[in-house]
Amino acid sequence: MSRPQVIPNGYYWLDQTARASFRLLARRVSRRSFLGRLGAMLVGAAALPLLPVARAFTQETPTEVGDSKTCEYWRYCALGGTLCACCGGTHKTCPPGAEASPITWVGTCRNGADERDYLISYNDCCGKAVCARCGCNRTERDKPVYFPSNSNNVLWCFGTEARTYHCTVAVVLGEAPEAN
Amino acid sequence: MALALALAVLLLSGVVDAADDAQARYLLHCRGCHLANGTGVPPDVPTLVDEIGRLVATPVGREYVVRVPGVSQAALDDEGLASLLNWILETFNADTLPANFRPYSAGEITEARKKVLADPLTYRRALRLDGTRAPN
Numbered sequence: 001m002s003r004p005q006v007i008p009n010g011y012y013w014l015d016q017t018a019r020a021s022f023r024l025l026a027r028r029v030s031r032r033s034f035l036g037r038l039g040a041m042l043v044g045a046a047a048l049p050l051l052p053v054a055r056a057f058t059q060e061t062p063t064e065v066g067d068s069k070t071c072e073y074w075r076y077c078a079l080g081g082t083l084c085a086c087c088g089g090t091h092k093t094c095p096p097g098a099e100a101s102p103i104t105w106v107g108t109c110r111n112g113a114d115e116r117d118y119l120i121s122y123n124d125c126c127g128k129a130v131c132a133r134c135g136c137n138r139t140e141r142d143k144p145v146y147f148p149s150n151s152n153n154v155l156w157c158f159g160t161e162a163r164t165y166h167c168t169v170a171v172v173l174g175e176a177p178e179a180n
Numbered sequence: 181m182a183l184a185l186a187l188a189v190l191l192l193s194g195v196v197d198a199a200d201d202a203q204a205r206y207l208l209h210c211r212g213c214h215l216a217n218g219t220g221v222p223p224d225v226p227t228l229v230d231e232i233g234r235l236v237a238t239p240v241g242r243e244y245v246v247r248v249p250g251v252s253q254a255a256l257d258d259e260g261l262a263s264l265l266n267w268i269l270e271t272f273n274a275d276t277l278p279a280n281f282r283p284y285s286a287g288e289i290t291e292a293r294k295k296v297l298a299d300p301l302t303y304r305r306a307l308r309l310d311g312t313r314a315p316n
Contacts, residue, residue: 102221106212119207147255149212158213159221173211177204 062172063113071136075120075170077109078142080152084167087131091170094125098166101126103158105149107141108176117176126157128166136168202267209254209264218272233273235307236281244307246284246292248300258289265289 066073068091069083075091076083088095104123111118143150157163207216210228214220218228235241245265246252254261262284269277297303 102215103225104212106208108208119204121212143255147253149209149250150255158224173207174204177201177208 062111062116062118065111065113069134071134071138074111074113075109075118075172076136077138077140078107078120078152079122079168079170080137080139080142081122081124081135081165081168082130082132083134083136084125084131084169086134087167089125089167089169092172094123094169095128095131095167097128098125099127099160099162100124100169101157101160104156105151105154106173107150107152109140109170119173119176121171121173122152122156123169123171124156125166125169126160127162127164130165131167198263199267202263203271205256205260205264206267209256210250210268213250218268228268229272230276231273232269233276233278236269237278241307243292243295244297244303246289247295247297249297252293252297257286258293259286262286262289 068075068085071079071083073085073091083091084093084095084098085091089098094100101124104121106119106121108117109120110116137152139152141150142152145151145153148154155163155165157165213225214228215225220227232245235245246261251261251265254264256264266283269281269283
């Protein structure tokens with residue numbers, strides 16, 4: 001079958017199938033019961049986005065407030081290091097030539113725009129000499145080094161080619177759990 | 181009909197809520213090192229995929245999983261830790277999880293957390309997967 005024919009044939013098939021199924025539906029189901037079911041389906045479909053799974057992990061991009069080149073930016077609430085946003089990268093991407101460490105530590109920060117807590121991954125960018133244009137040291141919910149997995153005092157250049165620290169980015173992973 | 185549907189949505193949302201919390205706890209307490217898909221970065225960070233399902237097949241292995249410092253010292257209460265471990269097992273270890281696996285309970289976590297693992301690597305090397313011998 002040549003390509004131009006496929007589309008009209010497809011429409012014809014769709015047309016036939018739809019007509020046949022609506023006739024079958026009309027013969028079998030009373031109008032009232034059909035409207036009842038349709039209503040239930042509409043309510044169900046409308047309720048689906050209210051499920052927590054849809055809320056928690058699709059909202060990767062919360063409303064942004066503030067300047068990501070300053071330490072006061074909301075995502076940096078527990079960042080200890082220097083800001084990649086001042087070094088040719090952004091608040092979530094490494095500058096060219098630097099490699100993001102896959103191993104990070106994860107904390108939570110409150111976004112002032114929607115007053116919700118988000119999970120933030122502090123990835124160090126590695127393999128170039130330190131870029132110290134914008135230093136930043138904030139310690140909200142940061143833990144001492146005896147909790148290394150929650151400490152911003154650790155250099156997180158693990159699993160990278162080179163272990164030199166360049167700067168740090170802050171990636172939103174999703175909404176924070178109710179009780180951490 | 182509509183009532184049944186509404187009820188189903190409510191029930192489902194409860195189930196999803198619990199799984200959702202466990203996933204968020206995973207992101208907060210484990211993901212930094214073990215990565216989003218649990219594979220870790222060997223040799224620095226061991227994998228959580230399939231290996232843990234094999235370990236929990238014996239009582240000693242089951243207890244070891246809780247006693248590992250990263251688990252036992254996590255900033256979570258026993259109940260939260262139990263649900264997080266069960267989530268890791270169901271999510272990353274479905275293929276190796278024993279058919280008769282009982283989910284961790286908070287009480288089991290309480291007991292295992294009392295036993296400090298002073299030398300995890302030596303203990304792990306001595307740990308036999310068939311569970312015939314409890315290492316010292």
